[in-house]
Amino acid sequence: MTNDNSQSVAILGAGAWGTALANLAAANGHQVRVWSRWGEETLEAVLEDAQIILSAISMKGVRDVAAQVKSLPVSPETIFVTATKGLEPETTCTPSQIWQSAFPDNAVVVLSGPNLSKEIEMELPAATVVASNIFTAAQAVQLVFSSNRFRVYTNPDPVGVELGGTLKNVIAIAAGVCDGLQLGTNAKAGLVTRGLTEMVRIGNFWGAKTETFYGLSGLGDLLATCNSPLSRNYQVGYQLAAGKTLEEVLSHLQGTAEGVNTCRVLMQRARQQNIPVPITEQVDRLLQGKITPQQALDELMLRDIKPEYHFEDGN
Ligand SMILES: NC(=O)C1=CN([C@@H]2O[C@H](COP(=O)(O)OP(=O)(O)OC[C@H]3O[C@@H](n4cnc5c(N)ncnc54)[C@H](OP(=O)(O)O)[C@@H]3O)[C@@H](O)[C@H]2O)C=CC1
Ligand SMILES: O=C(CO)COP(=O)(O)O
Incomplete structure (x- = not known):
């Protein structure tokens, strides 16, 4: 052409x-x-x-x-x-x-x-x-x-667009675990939606605009990556759920699964700044071999009960 x-x-x-x-x-x-x-x-x-x-x-x-x-x-x-x-x-x-x-x-x-x-x-x-x-x-x-x-x-909003693509990789690992454990469509919808809330929370701390996370580079990429076996990050979670070790998974993976390193970096930064990132925290512990996929699920389901959002007007 x-x-x-x-x-x-x-x-x-x-x-x-x-x-x-x-x-x-x-x-x-x-x-x-x-x-x-x-x-x-x-x-x-x-x-x-x-x-x-x-x-x-x-x-x-x-x-x-x-x-x-x-x-x-x-x-x-x-x-x-x-x-x-x-x-x-x-x-x-x-x-x-x-x-x-x-x-x-x-x-x-x-x-x-x-x-x-x-x-x-x-x-x-x-x-x-x-x-x-x-x-x-x-x-x-x-x-x-x-x-x-x-x-x-x-x-x-370059920061928001860049963080959307980066943070969703961690949630995609969790989504792979969810599918690997055959937890069903309700569980997956809950995980991805709360994952988006977590992405917005971190992004806001780093100066990104909330609306950006509801666009293609946030929600759009989250949906693609959490629902496709073509995603390397999803594959990491899926195969961990099948009982493989991280080393085994990564040694056979074609290409880069950035979410593995991103998760570590994110966890350190979230701790320093006191940002609640419950899904990232469980993915981090899973990747480090500290818990099993089932334990990660239990930890998430049995967290303290709370409102879905803290609305500014108190409702
Ligand atoms: N694949 C996808 O669907 C998408 C990927 N991305 C992102 O794009 C990035 C690359 O992904 P992808 O292409 O899939 O990964 P690949 O593993 O296929 O390719 C990685 C590339 O990075 C190069 N590279 C790594 N380290 C070095 C280095 N020290 N010096 C020079 N080159 C280096 C590799 O070079 P060499 O071949 O010489 O080793 C290779 O060209 C990742 O951040 C990924 O998250 C974003 C959107 C879609
Ligand atoms: O970023 C991607 C799709 O937008 C690619 O995802 P993976 O890196 O998980 O394969």
């Missing part, structure tokens, strides 16, 4: 998501170059004249790759896009915070939504969100990826 507004797009990370995003941009007629550690092109060659640099590196590699990019010439006009869904253990930074601190003069856009890469590679329709404090940057990225099979919305 030819495109009069063709952009030069560098994709960092040739994993499942980087490859799917590269194919979407290429199908729209953009000049796409993909970099991976094992690829033939150097990072310098891939970044040359890039108008958009998109990172789909898993969380553990983001800071290192950002440092490598920083050592190379990058125009202040270049827009960075981050598609990683994780938190850095040492700092609790989000990926966009890492990119923004490495490139304070560049626009940074978060891309996140209900986007199981296998479905996107099958050319099934999907929607996503691009969020930035700089509207024109989000709009430019929206144009690069939008098509009749990928509907892209802009959003002005």
